Every structure is written in structure tokens, then in C-alpha cells.
Amino acid sequence: MGNETIGAHDEHHDGGKQRKTTIVLGILAPILIIVLFIFIGNILKANSIQPEIKKRSRPVLAVMASTAISDTVQLRVNVQGQSRPRTEIDLVPEVGGKIVSVSSKFISGGIFNKGDVLYRIDPSDYQVAVVRAEATVARAQQVLMREESEGAIAKLDWDDLGNGKEATALTLRQPQLIEAQASLQSAEADLDNAQIRLRRTAVTAPFNGQVREKFADIGQFVNPGAKLGRIFSTDIAEVRLALSDADIARINLPLAFVAKSRETAPDVKLSTTIGGQLREWDGKIMRTDAAYDPLTRSMYAIAEVLDPYGAGAADGAFPLAPGLFVDASIAGKIIENVIIIPRDGLRPEDKVYTVDEDGIATSNDVIVIDTNPERAVLLSGIEPGSLVIVSALEKSQISLTFRVLDINDPTKILIEPKKAEREKKNGDGDALATAQKKLADSKKSYAIAKKEYAMAKKKAAQEKKDKKKKKKGKKGDKDKNPKDEQSVDNQNQGKNSKKEGAN
Incomplete structure (x- = not known):
């Protein structure tokens, strides 16, 4: 055990x-x-x-380039303005009364000619006044005739009885004659005034024009000076254009400028979009304001267009109506021997990128005279014949080598770098072998x-x-019978007890 x-x-x-x-x-x-x-x-x-x-x-990257050319150009100033009639007034009657008729032309937007009767005020009272004035004139004429006759009789009597003495003015009834003459003149003046007031019952157009607004209508009683409507002339249209100092220098306009004649005045082309199409009018800069605008520090030039509703209308059918916002291009100085490049060739900060005969890009500082969406005019900075890069290019790419293509014909190579030519001749045989070995x-x-x-x-x-x-x-060891483990423990305890008894 x-x-x-x-x-x-x-x-x-x-x-x-x-x-x-x-x-x-x-x-x-x-x-x-x-x-x-x-x-x-x-x-x-x-x-x-x-x-x-x-x-x-x-x-090697490719860029588009264009050749800079030398030419003579006429500078132009591009500004904007709003059209307005040169003459615009309120139509008012000079006499008061009831409106008895209104012209069919007098409506908003209606067109009329000079002398057209636009309004007619009841003339009855004014006709009566004319008749009375005519009667007064007739009486004054009768009095004058009587005084003239009596004065003649008084002179004959004095000649017979005056014993050769000189007759006085009173004897000859000259004061009575002068009074009769004055009465006749006054009566005639009253008649003229009555006739004028009668004529003024017909309100006529003072010029060829158009109706902007209508304020009065038939049956309405108006006083002298009351607004019947607002009208403007269609003979001449104006556009007031704000010019900066640089603009004035390009056009060479003096302060308080007035053109001596229409033929010598600077040309201006006015344009805007109407009905989805560009419309243009030809005008002239006829004068400038006498002083600068203190708010904008600009000087205003006045452009005029003759007969904007007739011969001066765009395409013969689109008048330069008041309130129309237009772009104005004014002809300026003529300058010779300037350099012209495409507008895309001009970079920010007045820089132009060019390429030399080896295809190396260079940055150039230039002096710009004028620009428009198509071209830039330079005074100096590059030489005529230079190849100007018009493609998008970063500053970091300056001094790199490029293949240069013609902007007008991209299939045409203007410059092929020498290094690129060598690489093209060598071919790709060595590169293919190296790639196969690596694989x-x-x-x-x-x-x-x-x-x-x-x-x-x-x-x-x-x-x-x-x-x-x-x-x-x-x-498996953990799954053994607990009784066996207890038996082993009891045996160990008995063994230990025997050892203690022996001791």
C-alpha cells in the first residue's frame, strides 16, 4: 500500500x-x-x-507660342454709360381750364412730331375774351377818328380867328388825340393777348419726341403750369461716360472740351445686347464737363448720337432708347512701332514668357500700353519676332526646355529641343532589356x-x-475520481503519522 x-x-x-x-x-x-x-x-x-x-x-513638355509683331495701332478707351435724351421736359399748359381733347399720340411711348396738338383746353372763355377785345379796339378806333376830325376842325377855326397867332396844343385838341391813340394801342394789345390765350388752349409739341409719362386726361380741369405729362426729344441721344486720368491720356481730351465740328470730334462706338444680339450705334464725343466729379474723381465726356430713332438706330430698327446701359469704345491716339502679342501671352504683374531657339523659357518684364480681350499692346520688354508662350505656365517652369508648337497650327513644330531629338534617335531597346531582367x-x-x-x-x-x-x-487529469485523490491524501497522512510515532 x-x-x-x-x-x-x-x-x-x-x-x-x-x-x-x-x-x-x-x-x-x-x-x-x-x-x-x-x-x-x-x-x-x-x-x-x-x-x-x-x-x-x-x-519634354509642349507649349503653344505666337510670334510678336511690330505695328501701328490706335488706342481705344472702353467705358460704360447710360443713354439719355438731350432734351426732356414736363408738358404743361399756359392757360387753365377743362381738357376737352387729348391726342391719340399722347400715350406712354407714343411718338409725335413738332407742332402736333397733344392737349386741347376748352376755348369758350378765351373766345369770348377775344370778342370783347375786338369790340374795345373798335371803340378805340372810333374815338381816335373823332378826335382826329375835331382836331382838324379846331385848326381851321384857329386859322380863321386866330389873327395869325400860333395855336396851342390844347386849342388843336392834341392831348385828346394822343389819349385816343393810346386807348387804341391798349385795346389792340388786349386783343393780341386774348388771341394768344385762345391759341394756348391748344397744347402743341415743342419738338419731335416721345411720351415718357402721361399725367392728365380728358375731362380733367388743370391750372396753368400743371403737369400734363413728361416728354423727351428724339433728335439727339446722349451718353455720359466717366473717364479716368489714364483714359483721358489715351484720348488726349482737354478739360472743358467742346468739339468745333462733328467731323473732327472723336469717334465712339456704343454697343449692347438686345434680343440676344449685339446692337451698335455710331456717335461722337462732342464735349466734356467743366469740372471733375468730386465723388468719383472722374471727368465725364458726353457722347451724342444723331437721330437715334431714325437713321441713327442700330440696324435701322433698334433706337438708342433712354435708360439703355451701353458699352462705349472711344477712339484715341495713334501710336507707331509698338509690339502686339496675343492677350493670353500677357501674364500677371506685366510679364511675358518667351522661348529661345533652344526651347528654353524666359520671363520678361514689359511695359503695357493697352489691352483688350484679343491682344495686348507693349511699348517695350521684348523684341518683334520673339516667340511668346500663350499656354498656361507656372513660374517654377521658367528656364525649362519645351517643345514649341504654332498656336495657329498645333501640328506644326516651331522648335524641337536637341536633347529630345537625341533621345528619340536612341530608341527604347536598352530600357526594354533592363525591364525584362528585373521581371x-x-x-x-x-x-x-x-x-x-x-x-x-x-x-x-x-x-x-x-x-x-x-x-x-x-x-483528463482533472476528470479523475475524487475518491482516489482522497485515498492518496489519506495514505500520505497515515505515512506521516507513522514517521512521527517512530520518532
Whole structure:
């Protein structure tokens, strides 16, 4: 029985040792796997073939260019303004009364001619006044005739009875004659006034024009000076244009300028879009304001268009109506021997990029005289015949070499860099061989790495399998009969008691 107790104790001791071994293996297994992968990576790195370091050539970019030319140009000033009639007034009656008729032309937008009767005021009272004035004139004429006759009779009487003495003015009734003449003149003046007031009952158009607004209508009683409507002249249209100092310098207009004649006045082209199409009118700068505008610090020039509703209308059908917002292009100075380039060739900060005969880009500072959407006019900075780059280009690309193409014919090469020509002749044979060698080396390295990875994977699977077996054995020890374990413990306790009794 003592031997059985010792055997049970040894088995219990061996089970604890196996559990410790399993724990140690569980900790070391991941570490061994990591070390294994590091080892495999070092092997792959050692066996890999380093690629050949070769300096790559920069690809040659292509840019569009245009040739700068020397020419004579006329500067133009482009500004904007709003059209207005040169003459615009309120239509008012000079006499009061009831409106008895209104012209069919007097409506908003209606067109009339000079002398047309637009309104008519009831003339009855004014006709009566004319009749009374005519009667007064007739009486005054009768009095004058009587005084003239009596004066003649008085002179004859004095000649017979005056004994050769000179007659006085009173004797000859000259004061009465003068009074009668004055009364007649006054009556005639009253008649003229009555006739004028009668004529003024017909309100006529003072010029050829158009109705902007209508304020009164038939049946309405109006006083003298009341607004019947607002009308404007269609003979001449004006556009007031604000000019800066630079604009004035381009046109060479003096302060308080007044054109001596229409033929010598500066030309101006007015334009705007109506009905989806561009409409244009020809005008002249006829005068400028006498002073600068204190708010905008600008001087205003006045452009005039003759007969804007007739011969001066755009395309014969589109008048320069009041309130129309237009663009104005004013003809200015004529300058010779200037350099002209495409507008896209002018960069910010007044710079122009050019290319030399080798295709190398250069930045140039230029003096700009004038620009428009199509071209830029330069005073200096580049020479005529220079190739101006019009393609988009960054500042960092200056001093690089480019292939230059003609802006008018992109298939035409103006400059082919020499370096690009050599690379084109050499071909791509060497590059193809190098690429094939690199591909073969890469395949070989991949095969080695794949094999080593498979071995490591197999080894890790075996370790995992062993670990599961050990874990299963440990579980079997735990499932033993508790009575056997108690029996072993009792045997150990009895053995210890015997040793103590012997002692």
C-alpha cells in the first residue's frame, strides 16, 4: 500500500510539470513565429536583386507660342454709360381750364412730331375774351377818328380867328388825340393777348419726341403750369461716360472740351445686347464737363448720337432708347512701332514668357500700353519676332526646355529641343532589356519566399496541433475520481503519522 501511495504522489507531481510546460510553450510559440517571419524577411531581402539606379530623363513638355509683331495701332478707351435724351421736359399748359381733347399720340411711348396738338383746353372763355377785345379796339378806333376830325376842325377855326397867332396844343385838341391813340394801342394789345390765350388752349409739341409719362386726361380741369405729362426729344441721344486720368491720356481730351465740328470730334462706338444680339450705334464725343466729379474723381465726356430713332438706330430698327446701359469704345491716339502679342501671352504683374531657339523659357518684364480681350499692346520688354508662350505656365517652369508648337497650327513644330531629338534617335531597346531582367529576378525571389513561407506555415500548424494534445491530457487529469485523490491524501497522512510515532 505504501508503494501505491508513492506512485500516486509521483503521478500528481508529473501532471503539474506538464501544465507548466504547456504554459511556457503557449508563451514562446508566438515569439518563435515572429522571430521566424523576421528571419524569412531577412533572407528575402538578402536574396533580392537591387534595381539598377539610373537617372531618368525629364519628359519634354509642349507649349503653344505666337510670334510678336511690330505695328501701328490706335488706342481705344472702353467705358460704360447710360443713354439719355438731350432734351426732356414736363408738358404743361399756359392757360387753365377743362381738357376737352387729348391726342391719340399722347400715350406712354407714343411718338409725335413738332407742332402736333397733344392737349386741347376748352376755348369758350378765351373766345369770348377775344370778342370783347375786338369790340374795345373798335371803340378805340372810333374815338381816335373823332378826335382826329375835331382836331382838324379846331385848326381851321384857329386859322380863321386866330389873327395869325400860333395855336396851342390844347386849342388843336392834341392831348385828346394822343389819349385816343393810346386807348387804341391798349385795346389792340388786349386783343393780341386774348388771341394768344385762345391759341394756348391748344397744347402743341415743342419738338419731335416721345411720351415718357402721361399725367392728365380728358375731362380733367388743370391750372396753368400743371403737369400734363413728361416728354423727351428724339433728335439727339446722349451718353455720359466717366473717364479716368489714364483714359483721358489715351484720348488726349482737354478739360472743358467742346468739339468745333462733328467731323473732327472723336469717334465712339456704343454697343449692347438686345434680343440676344449685339446692337451698335455710331456717335461722337462732342464735349466734356467743366469740372471733375468730386465723388468719383472722374471727368465725364458726353457722347451724342444723331437721330437715334431714325437713321441713327442700330440696324435701322433698334433706337438708342433712354435708360439703355451701353458699352462705349472711344477712339484715341495713334501710336507707331509698338509690339502686339496675343492677350493670353500677357501674364500677371506685366510679364511675358518667351522661348529661345533652344526651347528654353524666359520671363520678361514689359511695359503695357493697352489691352483688350484679343491682344495686348507693349511699348517695350521684348523684341518683334520673339516667340511668346500663350499656354498656361507656372513660374517654377521658367528656364525649362519645351517643345514649341504654332498656336495657329498645333501640328506644326516651331522648335524641337536637341536633347529630345537625341533621345528619340536612341530608341527604347536598352530600357526594354533592363525591364525584362528585373521581371525575371522578381519572379525568382517570389518563388523562394513562397517556399519558405509554406515551411513556416507547416511548422506553426504542427506546434498548434501538439499544443491541443497537451491541453487535452491536462483536461483528463482533472476528470479523475475524487475518491482516489482522497485515498492518496489519506495514505500520505497515515505515512506521516507513522514517521512521527517512530520518532
